[in-house]
Amino acid sequence: MGRKPMVRPGGRSARVQASVHAAVRELESEVGREGLTVPLVAARAGVTPSTIYRRWGDLQELLSDVAIERLRPETAPEEKGDLRSDLEAWAEQFLEEMASPTGRAYIRDALLGDPDGSNAGQCSAYAAEQIDVILTRAADRGESAPDVEMVLDRVVGPVMYRILFRPDGLDAAYAHQLVTGLLGSTDG
Amino acid sequence: MGRKPMVRPGGRSARVQASVHAAVRELESEVGREGLTVPLVAARAGVTPSTIYRRWGDLQELLSDVAIERLRPETAPEEKGDLRSDLEAWAEQFLEEMASPTGRAYIRDALLGDPDGSNAGQCSAYAAEQIDVILTRAADRGESAPDVEMVLDRVVGPVMYRILFRPDGLDAAYAHQLVTGLLGSTDG
DNA sequence: ACCTTAAAGCAAATTTGTTGCTTCAAGCGC
DNA sequence: GCGCTTGAAGCAACAAATTTGCTTTAAGGT
Numbered sequence: 001m002g003r004k005p006m007v008r009p010g011g012r013s014a015r016v017q018a019s020v021h022a023a024v025r026e027l028e029s030e031v032g033r034e035g036l037t038v039p040l041v042a043a044r045a046g047v048t049p050s051t052i053y054r055r056w057g058d059l060q061e062l063l064s065d066v067a068i069e070r071l072r073p074e075t076a077p078e079e080k081g082d083l084r085s086d087l088e089a090w091a092e093q094f095l096e097e098m099a100s101p102t103g104r105a106y107i108r109d110a111l112l113g114d115p116d117g118s119n120a121g122q123c124s125a126y127a128a129e130q131i132d133v134i135l136t137r138a139a140d141r142g143e144s145a146p147d148v149e150m151v152l153d154r155v156v157g158p159v160m161y162r163i164l165f166r167p168d169g170l171d172a173a174y175a176h177q178l179v180t181g182l183l184g185s186t187d188g
Numbered sequence: 189m190g191r192k193p194m195v196r197p198g199g200r201s202a203r204v205q206a207s208v209h210a211a212v213r214e215l216e217s218e219v220g221r222e223g224l225t226v227p228l229v230a231a232r233a234g235v236t237p238s239t240i241y242r243r244w245g246d247l248q249e250l251l252s253d254v255a256i257e258r259l260r261p262e263t264a265p266e267e268k269g270d271l272r273s274d275l276e277a278w279a280e281q282f283l284e285e286m287a288s289p290t291g292r293a294y295i296r297d298a299l300l301g302d303p304d305g306s307n308a309g310q311c312s313a314y315a316a317e318q319i320d321v322i323l324t325r326a327a328d329r330g331e332s333a334p335d336v337e338m339v340l341d342r343v344v345g346p347v348m349y350r351i352l353f354r355p356d357g358l359d360a361a362y363a364h365q366l367v368t369g370l371l372g373s374t375d376g
Numbered sequence: 377a378c379c380t381t382a383a384a385g386c387a388a389a390t391t392t393g394t395t396g397c398t399t400c401a402a403g404c405g406c
Numbered sequence: 407g408c409g410c411t412t413g414a415a416g417c418a419a420c421a422a423a424t425t426t427g428c429t430t431t432a433a434g435g436t
Contacts, residue, residue, distance in 0.1 A: 051415055124349075165311060
């Protein structure tokens with residue numbers, strides 16, 4: 001969960017947080033990521049700038065909190081029937097979402113305004129959760145499956161590395177290839 | 189190469205760039221990463237702030253350029269005699285450097301002030317170069333070796349992912365394990 | 377040596393970020 | 407329910423950073 005926003009969960013604080021987050025999302029689509037400023041967000045949220053400065057520190061930390069919200073998976077991974085299919089489907093969707101322009105922007109924002117690494121950790125935890133669901137299903141079916149750390153190393157790590165450091169040439173085939181490399185190429 | 193600095197390589201521009209970069213490095217160790225501001229750097233470099241704003245845009249882009257310089261490997265990978273040893277030694281050193289507090293800071297800076305991803309690309313290119321040297325040596329010895337992309341996926345990607353997204357529990361053993369996973373565990 | 381032209385300097389104007397103090401309202405004891 | 411306690415929000419003055427138009431400097435070419 002976000003850092004500062006969680007104090008005094010109900011009441012005014014919660015309303016302020018909600019309206020500030022909403023203002024960020026609205027303005028992001030109106031003036032673009034570049035046009036955002038703290039005073040602008042504050043005005044839209046009906047709040048004084050010092051409220052934002054005191055609660056979030058600066059624009060980057062605020063954007064980091066918002067980005068984390070938007071990176072949270074909304075649904076459980078699709079169930080295809082076997083480990084390989086589940087993982088492939090998930091990896092392809094993960095890559096597609098993360099490598100899209102908006103996905104990249106959120107990843108950047110999440111990393112940037114994150115002095116203590118907790119938002120980045122959260123981001124990784126989301127992926128780990130999804131993977132865990134897939135692996136647990138496989139185990140329940142009696143399939144042998146790698147552990148979560150292995151999937152992070154062999155699929156998530158390479159994908160995120162390339163998204164961040166090598167903008168080009170990422171597609172579903174790459175995700176597919178990573179999963180194949182992990183599970184072995186013996187086809188069913 | 190850096191973005192804007194390369195125009196008019198000789199003369200005043202070059203001197204300004206050099207003194208600004210030097211000022212950043214000096215001040216980083218004097219007031220710390222947090223205490224840096226554009227006006228402060230400008231004063232130390234003997235330059236007006238507007239020069240920095242016009243050439244680099246903002247502090248983050250300047251820090252990104254400086255970070256890239258510091259992430260450039262200074263020496264060729266150590267030669268141990270066989271592929272496995274060369275890769276293990278390189279991976280351990282790479283992890284150690286990148287996972288250190290200063291390494292993490294440089295990676296962050298390099299990524300953050302990098303609108304078009306060229307600095308991040310440079311950073312990846314440095315690793316690819318080093319790996320290529322190691323793999324070429326192995327090929328010259330007649331050893332069979334994976335290709336550079338494979339090493340990026342199996343070693344560099346996971347390491348960078350964990351540095352950025354999962355601050356904890358990174359050590360030489362992890363690097364070793366990644367190389368072993370890549371080359372197979374048959375011991376010589 | 378003289379043009380041409382990026383880039384640097386300078387200074388005013390604007391915008392953003394900080395801070396002390398006051399006011400508000402959520403949560404708690406009665 | 408009623409009134410404390412306290413963290414958070416509002417306000418306003420202040421400080422600092424950023425932007426901008428114009429002038430000046432000096433590289434690089436003729």
